[in-house]
Amino acid sequence: MSTYDDIQNIEFDRPGRGKTEEQIQKHTLDLHYVDKPIEKNVYLLTCGDDIQKLSVIQALPQLIKSDPQQTYSRIIPKILEELPNSSCEFQVITSKTFKGLMEKQVPSNLFHAVLQGIESRDTIVANSWMETLIAIIPVLNQTQLKSDILPLVQKKSQLAQPLLGRIASCKMLGKIAIHQCLDADEVKREVLPLAQSLCQDCHPEVRSAICTQIPCIVQGLGTTILRGDLLASLVELGSDDNMYVRSASVSAIVHIFPYTTLDVKKTTLLPLIKQLCDKALKHDDLTATTIAKEIGKILDGLQYSLTIPECLWFLNFYKRLSTKGLNNDEFKGSDASMDVTCRQQAAVNFPPMISFVYSNIPTQIDSLYSIFKDLAGDPCFIVRKTIAGCMHEIIKLYDANSKILKSDFVRLLQDDSEEVLNSLVPHLGTTLELLCEFETLSRLNVNPATLEIGRALLKCQFELTTRNNWRLSTMFLHQFERLPNCMPSDFIHQHFTPILLTCAAKGRARPVRVQAVRTLVIFLRYNGKEMQRRWIRENTVAQLCRSDSYYTRLIYIKLCAAAMDIFSDKYFKEYFYENLLDLAVDPVANIRLCIVNMIMSLKQMLILPEDKQLNERFNTVLKRYTDDEKDRDVIKAFQLKSKEMKTYEINKEEYKKEQKRRRDEEDRINAGAKVSVLLLPKKDTSRFTLIERG
Template sequence: MHQRERSDVTVSRCVLAVLKEKVIPVPQFVENFLPTVIKYLDHDDEAVVAMWSTTLIEAIPLLPVDVLQEHVAPVAIQRSQPTRPVNQRINSCSVLGELALQYEPPLLKKDLLPVCLSLCQDESLEVRSAICTQLEKVIKQLKGDSFKTTLGPSLVELGSDEAIRVKEAAFVSAVNILGVVETDDVVTTLIPLLKRIIQYGFTSDDNILLPIASRYGEMCLGIKDITDEKQTFVKYFISIASVGLPQSWKKGCVMSDSDYQIKFPSMLADQAVLCRQAAAANLPAIFSFCEGDNESINGLLPVLDSLCSDPSAMVRKTISAGFSQIATFLGSNNPSIRINFIKILNDDAEEVLDGLIPQLNMLISMLTQNEFFNPKMEISLISELNPALLKCEGLVSTSHNWRLYCTFLSQIRILADILAPEALHADYTRLLLSRIHQTRTVPIRSALIDTILFFLRRTPIPEHRMKVIETIIQDFCRSTNFYNRIFYLRSCHSLLSMFSMAFFKKYFFSPTLLMIDDAVPNIRWALMMLLPKLNYLAEHPPDEDLKKQLEAVRIKLNSDKDREIARVMGSDVGISQEEDLKCFEGDQEKFEEETKLGEYETLESQSTKQVTGSRIPRSPSANSSLVSANKAVLRRKPSEHASSKTMEDGSQKEVAKEKNNSVPTENVNKLAGKTFKRAIPISRTSKSRSAPSSRQGSFKDKRMSLDEIDMNKNIETSASMDLLKNLRSYLVLSHVSTSLLGPPLAGRSQTQANYLLVGAVR
């Protein structure tokens, strides 16, 4: 674009903005700006004329009728004269059409209608085509009046024009006014006109079939309750939907009647694909057009099969996008729906699946209302759906379209109500759990865990539920990878939303709090953000043990070595206790649903097995550090092994004693009248598996990842000696272990008992 053109574009937009924003009164605009706009309509540069014509057309609805009648209409009429250049006459057609929408019918008939009829006889086909597209505005403003006497004959004459562009414009205008003119005029004038234009495409030039195919569905719906020639229009459509295909692909789309066969095919291959694509987009409307005519519907079924198998992926994508509408009309009992649904679901083209996947939930739900895909009726039908869905999942999971995969995951949740629990767990839950480790895209991971939790909520088999819960805790909560741990904390919001408070307390409350001593500040920050919801859990109903655990977490966060965390915890505002707690709505209903699955039949035994079994104290003291007592168990990496002896029940047993890397810290606590110093045992991952840095920069208080922290340096010898002295007090403080750690230490190894004791001493 030249500098002159860019300046004209800017000026024209500014002039229009002055009128739209009412910067100045309309009289001043008419006096100062409107003459400039009209002046540029006679510019030598066609691009400049086009820009200012667009400005004038957009300004017409904003101006009073008297201004239009005095200043704009005379210019448009003058520029429409046969002596004017073609481009001026074409621009005047657009201005006249916009003026017609602002004029009252009597004034329109008097001033503008004669000019429009004169342009319909113009010698230039471009002018005739331009005025033909504007006739629908004139007809709509006159509300069908004068159609029989003036406008109708003119439109019919334009439809019989020798130029394809004029015929196309006449077809579009006739379709657009089907709901405006009277029914008698539609039957006697418009329907014969539409049929003649369609027949012209079959007998003379098939290139006109592309614009016809684009508006065919709208045309059929406009004459649905008027015409008695439905089968005729359906047969035309069947031929249009198979244009450009070889005979082997047409299957049942070949018309035996020569009236519905294209006599002189000349359409290019690309145009033929666009024609079939337009037919695919209009197929739902054609099915609706044939409502009540079983013969016509049966004739369209081969068209559906053909379009679903079309060699062009764009055609298949278009038909897949409207498949739910077709299924709604035909009903899920129609075998063609099931066959073509599985066919599209097995398609190898991602763009085809992109059209179908957003409708998966509705289609599967619709099909399960009858015998298809109903496991109580026939297992073989389920076997068709399952492999197709797994193939589709494999394709979209490896594509670069993460939004499509997230949509797929949200759509397949309905499988929890269809597939057998064993099949759901084996084919989908385990697969999706593995997918989380194969991607780093956050939206995909969030969609995966949400779908897994949705399946978990509807899993009636206790073993499967426990396996999923254990996997979530072990692979994410206790992972050595930073990204997995932060992902777990973010997923806690979904856990709290989908499950009852009792469920979260039973399985996830204590493992979540155990992350308080994580070496990465981002983890502790995310845990701090969860405190309002965790506090709500502890208060409803009040649970003293959970409150003590939360208090221990708050104490550690208040003195956290990360200055930002300590600042937020120590500030006057702190963590807002008014955080959105909508996730707890409907908790009673969630609890009842979980109870029906037998979740709380053996609550105490399951809690002991799953929570205490993970070495989490059932009743921790508020003075004990949750992670100090258990962190070596959560992420401990043994480096050396030694043997030691311990006395249990009067017998002496050999146990392994693990020697862990530890960071000595001094934490003085007065307990039983004594002061102890302890070293917190924290094991680290090897450098090859350490998590990457979560933040980068040169800030002094930046958050560091695991591989940026060397927890084994600067070990103080004095602190290590103090630890040994403290451990010698084991027998003296054995009664302390019972009071602080809940159950006795019987059944634990000497090493485990030592670590638990150190946490208690703190």
């Protein structure tokens, strides 16, 4: 039987253990290199292994910042010396580092290393250096462009060259065409023939690649496109048998609109686009999705070229895009996911379609609404999510006609998909205000729409409380801050205030409870009836401030922090101040700690002669913290705040001006005036949060 010492010996003599120590010794540098980064990195490039050399490359930008002269004269030459015989990984990392340096126009001659790198026999290395070369073309000078890059592009664009080389030459042509050193004539002479040749390439990937660069070439040519053959090449690409080439031609057409005349649009581009649309209806390919993605820009670019029948034709085509793949549509493709993407892109472009219809064929509003109804009720949540995300834009564009959208808005509010709500909720407040602006909702009267939308909001709130997405619930309650702008205060008080109070007192997630009390304070602020305001104040004190739950009492402190942001000091001192001071003697130390963190704000309110009684109460609290406090964290925080109070100064004029504005607004609300609610930013009240202690 082996003894314990024997086992220890076996562990010590395990194979590989000595090798590990040897590696540690190998990677340990002499101490005299510690404070000499240039010497250290030269040594690593000379004697280090691949990992150490890679670390030098990655540290190159920092070395240039700290010691540029030595880095240029010693480190970079050493890197260039190591490159020819280095590993693939070293070359790839170096190419990316050089790209970053050259894009910032670092004064070092790295250009020839890039040119050498693209000739590597290793495909991965050559492609990495080619990406670097394409990226740095904009910062090259005229000599480099004409002496090195143009001959290289001519070479790489030949049919005998590898496929990746020809694709790279397409990308380089686009960069060259918009280079500041070349004028339109030079682009026409040097770039255009190569581009036309690549448009005729036998491989569809090359034709697709050059198609994406046509807008850059057109930009470089200016109006030369009208007397050149590039437009004819684009027409040919739009008729290509390959769907990827046709799809790329759609995007190219959209991007050349700014450089074309009205006549070119009418005679050439419009027929080409209609041809592409017809092919998209007959073929199950990517072109339909690309057209759906670009349809808004297409119609915006062509709208002055279209007749009424052509406008109707495009509206009908858009309707088919928005229902692609549904029911027994002959436009249905074999790939359901591509159909969904097509409908989703159609939903993205619904706001531009509204502008198009209103401007050109306003009699077709009903047809447009039927398209919207289909998108809002699409069986796939992705499409509904997209249309929900632009609901506020749609209502704004529909203007006075937005009343017809009410039932669809309610349906989206009650959607089963959380993704749809995630898209709808961030703009919910804006949407409700727009509905009020266009008289679907009213701040003065409870109409049927108010009841229907109110029920939908309450149902949505109930559904969210049963789920675990506290971020969405918090955002939803945040949007409720706009309700006083959209609905009568009696309706809000009757239906929404009790829900918020329950959420604040019994909610699960703290952020949700904090947002609930902030929204509750907004409701209190803009409620015009004293009886209802008193009900809110009394119930928040009873259910929050006097709660047996420590966490719930913390929520009341959050409520007071929100009230400081929203109410005038006069109102706060009358209804919140003393209840907050009561928590200064709370049995839980963290509650007292939160009050300590607020004493600066509490102190600055007591500046009027009539504050004498509150001042005495406040000083009593300070004395209690000074004499009787036992908790070390509370004592430490109090001492810190006491020092701050002695040196803290405020701009009294600005402070008085702001307080007067708040008091005047409160007086107007109390007198029955309707005041618009601004969606106030959430203040950082982290200083009032629970401090975890070890």
